[in-house]
Every structure is written in C-alpha cells, then in structure tokens.
Amino acid sequence: MxxxxxxxxxxxxxxxxxxxxxxxxxxxxxxxxxxxxxxxxxxxxxRGECPGRAQRPPCPRCDGELNRSAYAYLLGLYFGDGHIIQNRAMRSPSLSIACAEAHPGLLDECERAMHDVFPNNSVCRVRRKGCWEVKLYSMHMWCLFPQHGPGRKHERRIVLELWQQEIVDAHPWEFIRGLIHSDGCRITNWTTRLVGGERKRYEYPRYFFTNTSTDIVQLFTDTLDKLGVEWKSLNQSRAAVTISIARKASVALMDAHVGPKH
Known part of the structure; x- marks a missing residue:
C-alpha cells in the first residue's frame, strides 16, 4: 500500500x-x-461545498441583519394565529400562520413579512378548509421564536426576551398590527339615542382583540399603554380575554397605524 x-x-x-x-x-x-x-x-x-448538499443559510438574527420592523409584525401574527412544528420526518421546523381566505391582503402581508425576516428561505401557501396557511421551513426558527414549546400557547408562559422587547419598543405599531391582523378585528357598532323625543341611530368604529393567553393579552395592552391608546377588558364568561378599543381618539390612532383587515 x-x-x-x-x-x-x-x-x-x-x-x-x-x-x-x-x-x-x-x-x-x-x-x-x-x-x-x-x-x-x-x-x-x-469548506461546506459538498456537491448536492445545500449549505445552511445564515440565521437572520445571529448572522445577518434582522429586518426588525417586519419581525415585530410577524411576531404579532405568530402570537395570534401562528404555530411551529417539527416532526421526525422533517429536518427543519416549520412556521405556519393561518390567514382567513376572506382577507387576501393579509395573506400578501404575511408572506411579505416572512420573506423580509427569512430572506434566504422559500415561503409557500397551503390550502386549508376556510383558510390558508402561509408557511416556511428554517433551521433557525428557535433563534427567532424562543417562546415555542410543547402544548398550546395559553398553557405555557409567554415572555419576551430582552432583544425582542427592544424590537417591540422600537416598532410598537407593527407588533400591534400583527396581533390585530391575527386575533383582532375592526367593526362598526351602532346604538340608539333619544334626541328631541326622536330615537336616532348612531354608528361608531371599534377594535377588538381576543386571545386565551393572559400573557399575550398583557403584551398587547402594555404596548397600547405606551402608545397612548385607551382600552378596556370586557366581562365574559368564556376563558378567552377580549380587549375593546372604542374611544374616538384611540380608534383614530388605530385607524392611522393599523386599519381593518382586507
């Protein structure tokens, strides 16, 4: 030899x-x-150049320049209608955000935010009954969403890490938009008043946000407080907590930065 x-x-x-x-x-x-x-x-x-084997893309947070505004919005969507899955058949965990098919604009915004946060990953849409899932796979999912864990979000503690809180503080409206676009809505309420002996109908816009996790609700209301948005919690018999924003000035602020789903 x-x-x-x-x-x-x-x-x-x-x-x-x-x-x-x-x-x-x-x-x-x-x-x-x-x-x-x-x-x-x-x-x-x-040197990571084996033919036929793709190199692992860099982590948007650890290795690159994270798009902080898009991340704040995506974080809000994840806290509302998002979930992360990793099973034995998949090497990479997947992030899925459920979007109602009645809001095609929300689908586009969600997909754009995923592209902006994960520029090296492909995003796809998966058809579900009554909705679409906007989905991507990434080995760096745990770096971006450390709140992931076993069970449902309302069954475990949800606390922002320091770097996440700094992003939310820098881009609070994007975070609020993500939460409203997932578990919130803007509706038009109406009431009647007796004016000069005649009952008249009045309409006024109002925002609602409903979530079962008290931690996520707290993140929502804490951010509203910092933005000067007045809110109140509705009394309900069910487990979920609903936050109402109905004051005229506060609704105007929400309209300027959030707006209805489309």
Whole structure:
C-alpha cells in the first residue's frame, strides 16, 4: 500500500482548487485517481461545498441583519394565529400562520413579512378548509421564536426576551398590527339615542382583540399603554380575554397605524 505525505496531499488540493481536473492531478503527482477524488471530497466537505448538499443559510438574527420592523409584525401574527412544528420526518421546523381566505391582503402581508425576516428561505401557501396557511421551513426558527414549546400557547408562559422587547419598543405599531391582523378585528357598532323625543341611530368604529393567553393579552395592552391608546377588558364568561378599543381618539390612532383587515 502506498502512503502519501501531507506535502503531496497539499499540492493536490492546491491544484484542485485552481480547477485542475482529478485525472491531471493524479498524473502529475503519481497518485491514484480515486485517492485524488477522495481528497477533493473531504476538502470540499470541510469548506461546506459538498456537491448536492445545500449549505445552511445564515440565521437572520445571529448572522445577518434582522429586518426588525417586519419581525415585530410577524411576531404579532405568530402570537395570534401562528404555530411551529417539527416532526421526525422533517429536518427543519416549520412556521405556519393561518390567514382567513376572506382577507387576501393579509395573506400578501404575511408572506411579505416572512420573506423580509427569512430572506434566504422559500415561503409557500397551503390550502386549508376556510383558510390558508402561509408557511416556511428554517433551521433557525428557535433563534427567532424562543417562546415555542410543547402544548398550546395559553398553557405555557409567554415572555419576551430582552432583544425582542427592544424590537417591540422600537416598532410598537407593527407588533400591534400583527396581533390585530391575527386575533383582532375592526367593526362598526351602532346604538340608539333619544334626541328631541326622536330615537336616532348612531354608528361608531371599534377594535377588538381576543386571545386565551393572559400573557399575550398583557403584551398587547402594555404596548397600547405606551402608545397612548385607551382600552378596556370586557366581562365574559368564556376563558378567552377580549380587549375593546372604542374611544374616538384611540380608534383614530388605530385607524392611522393599523386599519381593518382586507
């Protein structure tokens, strides 16, 4: 058996990296062609250049420049109608956001936010009964959504990490938009008043946000407080908590920065 020293191997790698064919390197150095092919494979594997194997894209948060505004919006969507799944059949976990088919504009905004947060990943839409799932796969899902865990979101503690809170503080309206676009709505209420002996009908806009997780509701109301939006919690018999925004000035603020789903 012939053994080839480190110097011979390094010469071979230098020639290979310069584009010299395997057979030519083998001829010049008097090394079997199969050995040259093996050295080339090991060298490319160490440098993450194995043919047929895609390199792992960089993490948007750890390795790149995270789009903080888009992330604040996507975080709000995730807290409302999002979930993360990883099973044995998939190497990468997937993020899915459920969007009602009645709001095609929301579908577009959700997909755009995913693209902006994960620029190196593909986004797809999966048809479900009565809705669409906007979905992507990424090995870096845990870096971006550390609140993920077993069970439903309202059954576990939901607390923002410091870096997430800094993003929400810098882009509060995007966070509120994400929450409203997932578990909220803008409706027109009406009431009647007796004016001059005649009962008249009055209409006024109002925002609602409903979620079963008291932690997520707290994140919503804390952000509203910082923005100067007045709100109140409705008395309900069910487990979910509903927040109402009905004051004229507060509704005007919400209209300027959030608006109805479309």
């Amino acid at each position: 012939n053994f080839h020293g480190t110097q011979v191997r390094q010469k071979a790698l230098t020639l290979l990296r310069d584009g010299t064919k395997n057979a030519e390197v083998a001829r010049r150095l008097n090394v079997p062609k199969g050995t040259i092919g093996y050295w080339k494979h090991v060298d490319r594997a160490r």
